Amino acid sequence: MYRYDSTDQQIIDERVAQYRDQMARHLAGELSGDDLRPLRLQNGLYIQRHGPMHRIAVPYGMLSSAQLRKLAEISRRYDRGFGHFTTRHNMQFNWPKFEETPEILAELATVQMHAVQTSGNCVRNVTTDHFAGVAPDELADPRPYCEIIRQWSTFHPEFAFLPRKFKIAVNGAASDRAVIRAHDIGLEIVRDEAGSIGFKVFVGGGLGRTPILGQVAREFLPRRHLLSYIEAVLRVYNRYGRRDNAYKARIKILVQALGIEEFKRQVEAEWAHLEDGPATLTDTEFARVAAHFAPPAYESLPAADAGFAARQNDDKAFANWVKRNVHAHKVPGYAAVTLSLKKTGAAPGDITDTQMCAAADLADRYSFGELRVSHEQNLLLVDVKQSDLYTVWQIARAQDLATPNIGLLTDMICCPGGDLCSLANARSLPIAEAVQTKFDDLDYLHDIGDISLNISGCMNSCGHHHVSNIGILGVDKNNEEWYQITLGGQQGNDATIGKVIGPSFTAEEVPAVIGALIDVYIELRTPSERFIDTLQRVGSEPFKARAYAGRDRRKPAVAANDAQPTPAKVANA
Amino acid sequence: MPEIIKNGAIVADSWQLFKLAAGETAETVALPAGPLLVPLAVWLARRQELAARGEADSNPLGVWLDAGEGPEALAGDLDRLAVVGVNFPKFTDGRSYSSARLLRERYGYTGEIRALGDVLYDQLFAMRRCGIDAYALRADQNLEKALAGFATFSETYQAAVDQPQPLFRRRAA
Ligand code: SF4
Numbered sequence: 001m002y003r004y005d006s007t008d009q010q011i012i013d014e015r016v017a018q019y020r021d022q023m024a025r026h027l028a029g030e031l032s033g034d035d036l037r038p039l040r041l042q043n044g045l046y047i048q049r050h051g052p053m054h055r056i057a058v059p060y061g062m063l064s065s066a067q068l069r070k071l072a073e074i075s076r077r078y079d080r081g082f083g084h085f086t087t088r089h090n091m092q093f094n095w096p097k098f099e100e101t102p103e104i105l106a107e108l109a110t111v112q113m114h115a116v117q118t119s120g121n122c123v124r125n126v127t128t129d130h131f132a133g134v135a136p137d138e139l140a141d142p143r144p145y146c147e148i149i150r151q152w153s154t155f156h157p158e159f160a161f162l163p164r165k166f167k168i169a170v171n172g173a174a175s176d177r178a179v180i181r182a183h184d185i186g187l188e189i190v191r192d193e194a195g196s197i198g199f200k201v202f203v204g205g206g207l208g209r210t211p212i213l214g215q216v217a218r219e220f221l222p223r224r225h226l227l228s229y230i231e232a233v234l235r236v237y238n239r240y241g242r243r244d245n246a247y248k249a250r251i252k253i254l255v256q257a258l259g260i261e262e263f264k265r266q267v268e269a270e271w272a273h274l275e276d277g278p279a280t281l282t283d284t285e286f287a288r289v290a291a292h293f294a295p296p297a298y299e300s301l302p303a304a305d306a307g308f309a310a311r312q313n314d315d316k317a318f319a320n321w322v323k324r325n326v327h328a329h330k331v332p333g334y335a336a337v338t339l340s341l342k343k344t345g346a347a348p349g350d351i352t353d354t355q356m357c358a359a360a361d362l363a364d365r366y367s368f369g370e371l372r373v374s375h376e377q378n379l380l381l382v383d384v385k386q387s388d389l390y391t392v393w394q395i396a397r398a399q400d401l402a403t404p405n406i407g408l409l410t411d412m413i414c415c416p417g418g419d420l421c422s423l424a425n426a427r428s429l430p431i432a433e434a435v436q437t438k439f440d441d442l443d444y445l446h447d448i449g450d451i452s453l454n455i456s457g458c459m460n461s462c463g464h465h466h467v468s469n470i471g472i473l474g475v476d477k478n479n480e481e482w483y484q485i486t487l488g489g490q491q492g493n494d495a496t497i498g499k500v501i502g503p504s505f506t507a508e509e510v511p512a513v514i515g516a517l518i519d520v521y522i523e524l525r526t527p528s529e530r531f532i533d534t535l536q537r538v539g540s541e542p543f544k545a546r547a548y549a550g551r552d553r554r555k556p557a558v559a560a561n562d563a564q565p566t567p568a569k570v571a572n573a
Numbered sequence: 574m575p576e577i578i579k580n581g582a583i584v585a586d587s588w589q590l591f592k593l594a595a596g597e598t599a600e601t602v603a604l605p606a607g608p609l610l611v612p613l614a615v616w617l618a619r620r621q622e623l624a625a626r627g628e629a630d631s632n633p634l635g636v637w638l639d640a641g642e643g644p645e646a647l648a649g650d651l652d653r654l655a656v657v658g659v660n661f662p663k664f665t666d667g668r669s670y671s672s673a674r675l676l677r678e679r680y681g682y683t684g685e686i687r688a689l690g691d692v693l694y695d696q697l698f699a700m701r702r703c704g705i706d707a708y709a710l711r712a713d714q715n716l717e718k719a720l721a722g723f724a725t726f727s728e729t730y731q732a733a734v735d736q737p738q739p740l741f742r743r744r745a746a
Pocket residue numbers: 415416417418421422423424425456457458459460461462463
C-alpha cells in the first residue's frame with residue numbers, strides 16, 4: 001500500500017498542528033462555533049445526537065495492520081472500545097470528547113492516517129473495489145489512481161468550499177463493485193483501441209433525496225488527463241452548482257438542469273484551457289505511486305490446495321464459510337477472505353477493539369499485513385493462502401468475525417440511524433437487528449441465497465438503500481418512525497434505483513414484510529434464479545400484494561400520499 | 574485608516590469599497606472621490622467615464638466581483654484596473670477562489686486581487702494559493718495573528734497560482 005514519504009508526513013503533521021490551533025482558538029473564544037464548524041467537519045468532527053462523532057479516513061479502504069491496531073488503541077483510549085465502518089470505507093468513533101479530538105488526529109498521524117475531508121463540502125474520501133489488485137476480473141489496479149486523486153484533492157485550495165460534498169469512486173474490474181454510478185464522479189478504467197489505459201467518466205450520480213445514476217461525460221479519457229479533467233468538472237461545479245438550496249446543490253442537480261450535453265460542453269470548454277497543463281499526470285509519477293501497490297511476494301502454489309478441499313468435505317461449517325466469505329484470487333493457491341461484521345446482534349459495520357487487534361494479527365500472519373474495508377461495511381484479508389484458510393477461519397470464528405453471510409440477507413448495509421445520527425428520521429439499527437433475528441437460521445439464509453437488503457435512517461441514504469434489492473428507508477410521520485420499502489435496486493454493472501412499493505410500515509411490521517417478500521421469491525423462483533432475477537421476471541406485483549396482505553388487521557397504514565419521506569436534513573452539524 | 578493584509582504585511586488602506594444601496598442605480602449613482610472599488614454593474618454601465626477617472630493618480634479604480642460574477646465580464650478591461658476585488662459573502666461560499674485563479678491563470682491579471690467579505694484567518698492560505706494577494710479581513714479578525722495563516726503548510730500537492738508545478742513534478746526521485 002502507499003507509504004508516506006517525508007513530504008506526505010509533513011503535510012499531515014502540519015494539518016494536525018492547524019487543527020490543534022483552531023480548537024485552541026475556539027476554546028479561548030477567538031473562533032466562534034459557527035466559524036469553526038466547517039473547519040472541524042473537514043477534519044471529520046461532527047456534533048451528533050449524543051455529542052461528538054469523529055470520522056477517520058481510510059483512503060480507498062486500505063489499512064495496514066499497524067493502522068488497524070492504532071484504531072483499536074484509539075477506540076480504547078478515547079472512545080468506548082469499538083468503531084463503526086461506513087460505506088465510504090471510513091471509521092467512525094461515536095463517543096470521543098470534543099477537546100480530545102486533536103490528540104486523536106495526532107495519534108493517527110503517527111501511522112500515516114488522518115480525518116482529512118471526511119466531511120464538509122469538499123472532495124471526500126475516494127472509494128474503490130475492495131478486491132482491487134487481486135480480483136481475477138481486473139483490467140488494472142485502481143488504487144494508484146485513488147492515491148493520485150487523494151493527493152490532488154488534499155487541501156485543494158480552490159475546492160474546499162464547494163456547493164456540497166463531492167464523492168469520487170474508481171473501478172478497475174469487469175464487475176463494478178464500487179457503485180461508481182452512484183457517485184458525483186465515477187471512473188471506470190478502460191482501454192482504448194490502441195490498448196492504452198484511460199477512463200470512462202460518469203458524472204452526476206448520487207443517492208440521497210434524488211437518487212440518480214451517473215451519466216457518461218467521456219467515453220475515453222487518457223490516463224494523463226485524469227487530474228486536469230476532474231479539475232475542469234470541479235470548476236464548472238464550483239462556479240455554477242446551486243448554493244441557494246442545500247438539497248439541490250449536488251452536481252447531479254446541475255447536470256440534470258443543464259442536460260448532460262450542455263454540461264459536457266461546459267466541462268470541455270473549461271478543460272480546453274487545462275489540457276496538457278502542469279496537472280497532466282506524468283508517467284514517472286504514475287510509476288512512483290503504482291510501485292507502492294506492487295504485488296506482495298506470493299509463493300508459487302498449485303491452483304487448488306488438496307488439504308483445503310478435504311477440510312471442506314469434513315467440516316460443513318467451514319464449507320459454508322468458504323462458500324460465502326472466501327473469494328477468488330488472481331494468483332493460484334490464494335484467496336480473499338471477508339471477515340463479516342454482520343453478526344446478528346451487533347450493529348452492521350461495528351467492530352470492537354479486540355476484534356480489530358485480532359484482525360490485525362490475522363493480517364500479519366496470513367495476509368502480508370494488510371486489510372481492506374469494503375463499502376458493504378466488512379473487513380477483508382485479500383491475500384490468504386488456501387492452505388491457511390482453515391486456521392484463519394478458526395481464529396476469525398473465535399472472534400465472531402466469521403459469520404458465513406457475505407452477500408446474503410443479513411449482510412446488510414445499515415447506517416447508524418436514529419440511535420446516533422442527529423439527521424435521522426427513524427432508527428435503523430433495531431430494524432437491522434429484527435431482520436437479522438428473523439433470518440438467523442443459516443440453512444434458510446443460504447437457501448435464500450444472493451440478495452441485498454440495505455437500511456437508511458433518512459433520505460440522505462448513507463445506507464445505500466436505493467441500490468439494494470430490498471431497501472428500507474426510515475421516514476418520520478407525526479413524530480413516529482415509519483419505514484418505506486423499495487424493491488429492485490441493485491449495485492454493479494446493471495446498477496438500478498429501487499422503486500417504492502407503497503405506504504410505509506411500522507417498525508414492528510418490517511420483519512414480517514421482509515418475510516413475505518422472501519416467501520414470494522421462494523415460491524416463484526426457478527432453481528437458478530436469485531431474488532433479483534425472480535423479481536425482474538415476474539415484476540413487483542406479487543411481492544407488493546403479499547407485503548400488504550392482511551395489513552388492515554395490523555396497525556393502519558399511512559395513506560400512500562402521506563408516505564412521502566420527510567425532507568432530509570443536511571449535515572451541517 | 575483601516576488596515577488590510579497585503580503581500581504578507583499589515584498596511585494602511587485608503588480604498589473605498591463602494592456598494593449600491595437600495596434604490597440606487599448603477600447608471601446614476603454619485604461616486605465619491607479617491608481610490609474606489611466599484612461593483613461590476615457600475616463598471617459595466619459607466620466604463621468610459623470610470624476609465625477616464627482611473628487615469629488620474631488620485632483616483633485609482635478597481636472593480637469588485639461578487640461570488641456569482643465571473644471574471645469573464647472584465648476580460649478586456651483588466652489592464653485598466655489597479656485592483657480587482659473578489660467577494661466572499663460567506664466564507665463557505667467558494668466561488669471566488671475560482672474567480673481569482675481565472676483572473677491570474679486565464680486572463681493574466683497582474684494587479685492586486687483583494688479578498689472582500691467574510692475573509693478569515695483560516696482561509697488565507699488557500700486564498701493566497703489561488704492568486705489573491707490582498708485581504709480585507711472581516712472586522713472582528715486580529716490581523717497580527719492572522720499573518721500566521723499564510724504559514725499553515727510548508728508544502729502543497731496541487732498546482733495553483735503560487736506554485737504552478739504540482740508536487741509530483743517537484744518530488745525528489
Ligand atoms: S442516512 Fe440519515 S440517519 Fe442514516 S447516517 Fe445518513 S444522515 Fe444519518
